Amino acid sequence: MNTPPAVPASSLPQGLRIAVLVPCHNEAATVAKVVRDFAAQLPHASVHVLDNNSSDATAERAREAGAQVQPVASQGKGNVVRRGFADVEADVYVLVDGDDTYDAGAAPAMVRRLVEEGLDMVVGARRDQQQAAYRPGHRFGNVLLTRCAGLLFGRSFQDMLSGYRVFSRRYVKSFAAHAQGFETETELAVHALQLRMPVVEVETAYGVRPHGSQSKLNTWRDGWRILMTIAKLFKSERPLLFFSLGFAICALSSLGLAMPLFETYVQTGLVPRFPTAILCVALMLLGFLLLACGLILDTVTQGRMEAKHLAYLAIPRLPGAVVRGGRQ
Secondary structure (H helix, E strand, O other), rough: EEEEOOOHHHHHOOOOOOEEEEOOOOOOHHHHHHHHHHHHHHOOEEEEEEEEOOOOOHHHHHHHHEEEEEEEOOOOOOHHHHHHHHHOOOEEEEEEOOOOOOOOOHHHHHHHHHHOOOOOOOEEEEEEOOOOHHHHHHHHHHHHHHHHHHHOOOOOOOOOOEEEEEEEEHHHHHOOOOOOOHHHHHHHHHHHHHHHOEEEEEEEEEOOOOOOOOOOHHHHHHHHHHHHHHHHHHHOOHHHHHHHHHHHHHHHHHHHHHHHHHHHHHHHHOOOHHHHHHHHHHHHHHHHHHHHHHHHHHHHHHHHHHHHHHHHHHHOOOOOOOOOOOOO
């Protein structure tokens, strides 16, 4: 992973439709600067501020700065991203938080790399310029959750929870969003991992929130929700492994409880602890039931993955792209 060199917007392909999506909830202190900065770096792009029930002047500040403002009634960043992906038409999508912590100057290079290398996602991995920008608790949680995703899906990113990303149209229009809140970043990463999309990470500067701007993140609440999202994705995307773990736990518990009973039966020919014997049989039956569920759902998942891949392939790649790198 490296820092992309500065790239002028004029070097991007002519006629390329670029949309900048800025999810916002009460970001009146920063949204105007975010809109102006990205409009300056990507002058031919359309900037869309997705206002999520803000109670301050976020929408007014965004309109004054030249953005197209779209209200989103369903609360939560995941709902905002789903609405933006559905309603906005473009060839390339830049997704960035509205808190003015990400570097707009990196956007042209990220877009150019996506186009030239035929990528589907470029992640702006955060490189904090000040220690206060990236709190230790959030950093630790990011590392923990990223490693969990790597264990479950075989590979992962260094900064899975970054709010700064560039997507191809192929990615956006094949993304079946389910998350409602900040766990949407986990879902964005897993979607790329599932379909083995070509993606890269590049380092981008990450700064502190300006004075008067407050974070909407709660370390424990949002961390727990992200962890639960990973668990749900594990169950739905790797059902055979998920239910096999349940089978192993039930089978080992059953055998552990049955060993003393078997020894007593060999020595005396009696089974004095009959309730324990019933429990052993019930645990083993439950284990095989879980294993059968895993086998059936694994077949269903394979069919669903094929349908998702076909939907992804139905969208043409950006013209002129030359595939040279990325994670395969």
